[in-house]
Amino acid sequence: MKPRIDWPAAQTVAGAFRLALPRAPIGGRLGERLGSGTGSSLEFQEYRPYTPGDDLRHVDWAAYARSEVLAVRLYREEVAPRIDLVFDVSRSMTVTGEKSSAYGELAALLACASASAEANARVITCPGEPHPLFRPEEIERLLDCDAKISALEESRVPFRRGSLRVVVSDFLFPHDADALVGRLSRGGAWLSIVQLTLREESEPTVEGGRRLIDVEGRGELDLLIDEKAVEDYRARFSRLRRGLSVAARRAGANFAHVVAGTPMRQVARALAAAGVLEPL
Amino acid sequence: MMFTSPLGLLALLAIPAIIAIHLFRRRFPPRPVAGLFLWQIARQTPEGGGKISKLPITASLILECLTALALALILAGARIRPAGISEHLVALLDDSASMSASSSAGNSQGESPRARAVRRVLAEIDRLGSNARVTLVLSGERPSVLLGPAARAIEARPALEKWKPEAPHHSFALGLRLARELAGRSGRLMALSDSPPELAGGGKATPEVEGVVWVAVGEPLNNVGITAAQRTISPQDGKGAVSLTLANFADSPAHRRLTLKAGDQELSARDIELAPGTSSVNLPLPTGLPAVRIALSEDALQRDNEVVLVEPRLQEVAIENHLPDGRGRQALSKALGVLSGVTAAAHGHLAFVPAAELDRPASPGVWRVGFGRGSSTLTAPGEPQDFIGPFVPEKRDPLMEGVTLSGVVWTGASPLAAGVHPLVSAGDRPLIVLLGPRPESGILFNLDLERTNLVRAPDWPILISNLVEMRRQSLPGPERWNYRVGEWVRVRLGRDPKGPLRFRCGEIERTLPAG
Numbered sequence: 001m002k003p004r005i006d007w008p009a010a011q012t013v014a015g016a017f018r019l020a021l022p023r024a025p026i027g028g029r030l031g032e033r034l035g036s037g038t039g040s041s042l043e044f045q046e047y048r049p050y051t052p053g054d055d056l057r058h059v060d061w062a063a064y065a066r067s068e069v070l071a072v073r074l075y076r077e078e079v080a081p082r083i084d085l086v087f088d089v090s091r092s093m094t095v096t097g098e099k100s101s102a103y104g105e106l107a108a109l110l111a112c113a114s115a116s117a118e119a120n121a122r123v124i125t126c127p128g129e130p131h132p133l134f135r136p137e138e139i140e141r142l143l144d145c146d147a148k149i150s151a152l153e154e155s156r157v158p159f160r161r162g163s164l165r166v167v168v169s170d171f172l173f174p175h176d177a178d179a180l181v182g183r184l185s186r187g188g189a190w191l192s193i194v195q196l197t198l199r200e201e202s203e204p205t206v207e208g209g210r211r212l213i214d215v216e217g218r219g220e221l222d223l224l225i226d227e228k229a230v231e232d233y234r235a236r237f238s239r240l241r242r243g244l245s246v247a248a249r250r251a252g253a254n255f256a257h258v259v260a261g262t263p264m265r266q267v268a269r270a271l272a273a274a275g276v277l278e279p280l
Numbered sequence: 281m282m283f284t285s286p287l288g289l290l291a292l293l294a295i296p297a298i299i300a301i302h303l304f305r306r307r308f309p310p311r312p313v314a315g316l317f318l319w320q321i322a323r324q325t326p327e328g329g330g331k332i333s334k335l336p337i338t339a340s341l342i343l344e345c346l347t348a349l350a351l352a353l354i355l356a357g358a359r360i361r362p363a364g365i366s367e368h369l370v371a372l373l374d375d376s377a378s379m380s381a382s383s384s385a386g387n388s389q390g391e392s393p394r395a396r397a398v399r400r401v402l403a404e405i406d407r408l409g410s411n412a413r414v415t416l417v418l419s420g421e422r423p424s425v426l427l428g429p430a431a432r433a434i435e436a437r438p439a440l441e442k443w444k445p446e447a448p449h450h451s452f453a454l455g456l457r458l459a460r461e462l463a464g465r466s467g468r469l470m471a472l473s474d475s476p477p478e479l480a481g482g483g484k485a486t487p488e489v490e491g492v493v494w495v496a497v498g499e500p501l502n503n504v505g506i507t508a509a510q511r512t513i514s515p516q517d518g519k520g521a522v523s524l525t526l527a528n529f530a531d532s533p534a535h536r537r538l539t540l541k542a543g544d545q546e547l548s549a550r551d552i553e554l555a556p557g558t559s560s561v562n563l564p565l566p567t568g569l570p571a572v573r574i575a576l577s578e579d580a581l582q583r584d585n586e587v588v589l590v591e592p593r594l595q596e597v598a599i600e601n602h603l604p605d606g607r608g609r610q611a612l613s614k615a616l617g618v619l620s621g622v623t624a625a626a627h628g629h630l631a632f633v634p635a636a637e638l639d640r641p642a643s644p645g646v647w648r649v650g651f652g653r654g655s656s657t658l659t660a661p662g663e664p665q666d667f668i669g670p671f672v673p674e675k676r677d678p679l680m681e682g683v684t685l686s687g688v689v690w691t692g693a694s695p696l697a698a699g700v701h702p703l704v705s706a707g708d709r710p711l712i713v714l715l716g717p718r719p720e721s722g723i724l725f726n727l728d729l730e731r732t733n734l735v736r737a738p739d740w741p742i743l744i745s746n747l748v749e750m751r752r753q754s755l756p757g758p759e760r761w762n763y764r765v766g767e768w769v770r771v772r773l774g775r776d777p778k779g780p781l782r783f784r785c786g787e788i789e790r791t792l793p794a795g
Contacts, residue, residue: 092314092315093314095312095313095314096312099314170314170315172314172315172318173315173317174317197314198314201313201314201315207311208338209308209309209336209338209340210308210309210310210311211308211309211310211311212311212313212316212319213310213311213312213313213316214312214313214314214315214316215312215313215314216314218316218317219316220316221316221319221320222308222336223308223319223320223336224336224337224338229319233318233319236318237318240318
């Protein structure tokens, strides 16, 4: 099932935000962002003695006149950051129409924000080859939520080293938050975790007897959803979310929880508040 | 708790069926979820198929089980029986009039057996408690239920207060049978009578009274009663008389005063001495008097001390004698002459005619009796024969009552056509026949009166008397003029009534139901 995306609305909201990149120098291919290495930008970095083969245009002749020592001016490199957008395409992300719509809006918002960041973005939905993202609209064909398992549950996620990582999932699968976040952040320059859930997934209410069917085929359960069951569920969900939040904080990552049905502009503000996005 | 239909408890099988349905059937509406593990600690696998899971105690399950339980209890006829109350008292009450006897001379100091029976039943009900169930059965001529079946104890006292034993006869055996049926297996059966079981049960103490608590509430009392009474008018001299049958139930002679009153006027009063047992008294009585009240002086049982007799009005039967002069006509006139309530008339109720006239249409209300050889439509080809027997009479017919035809020579019996109803036959030859199913159609004496010796035999006046009485019984009016209490009064109507019939007795007047 593919989420339906209202692109005009998403582009309107995303026009005011971009992906929040770290202040520290980052790596990447030639681009418009200052990199961590030496490059050809206009920002002066340091001097170093001339060695044969250096570009004579970078010799500081004025300094040579004062000290008779050939010194070469080094400038900071400008890079295009590598962004890995990880989208959970398991069936749980489209368990209802509301969640599917919210997922589409969130994915479009992040795709647009990545584009605004002038980054080298890729989309990871499965353990296989990632998909380069040249235009935000391409995200729509990639979000076919029919997998029985989330890519996050796989032991290897094809991240690029030093990439900026944005992970979107409901995280409604059994996991160890510290191990999961550690695996997601390992080798990366920056990590943002966005958890998307329905209101009834985060704050269920008393419904009476229900036959609960896991959309990913993890079982069925006849359950009387009464006060006690709701209370137990909320406690477990709260532990899950708090675990993710704490683990993200330990790893220096950002964590945001989005509830489906929230207007897209409010979602963007919440993501900005969590450090996932930044206003332009 | 009691169950009147225990088989209804089979409906309880619906409860395990409901539970099984709830166990195996997916009754909850499905709801897709993203993280089933958050709803449970130990995750369940769906591949089990048919796996028995923990029974969900839902409102639906509880209501369905309660409904099945209620239906089962209704079908089983459950009745709540409070703790300690398990008795259903069935009391059979002697409804004979003797239960009302009382005398200050006995040990009871004027208390009747009825009062003692009531007190005993109420004491038993008090012992069983207010939640006991009570059934009261009366042993009249036909047993009846005074209260119940299984009425509440509080209803017993008003019912007993209304009880007035006054039946002239009663059958305790029939009452016991009804009481046993009402008591069933769990009921406590109590019989209350003024007689001991061997007398009340007709001398058969067992097994009729097995399992019955017999309470004899009577005591020996001297009693004289009128057991039969008849008021007659002599047909010969037209004088009236009263015949009484008196019974002295004591062991010693009794002295009583016998009084006859017509309205407020005392006609006669005499002291009589009655030996133990039954005796008769005949009293002359002028004719033309209204209802006469005959009373004995007071004793233990007042009810059998008094009778009221009205003067009987004899139904006159008008006779037409169209027989030709001769031996037969004379014999008929002689036989009719000794009968009472018979008058000669041109248009009567009973006509004696030659058999040949039976073909003609009869006047309304006239029974015709023909003698001699019938017309060609009634007879068959053949010569008349004489018979000296044996005669085969139809004994059940009232015409043949007391008739033997012993020594009779039946002469001139012609062969008769088919379709008649023989009352007397000799061989295959009918001698006395009904021309139709009822006497109104005509009666044929296939007999030559001039030659037979029947007219000199004792059977002749008996036959004529039977004919007259048969006709008299069919005349409009009551069968008799005086009846016992509780006896059926049968009245024959001359024609179909155009409106509802009304019964009047003194100041009592009632409209009889139609039909």
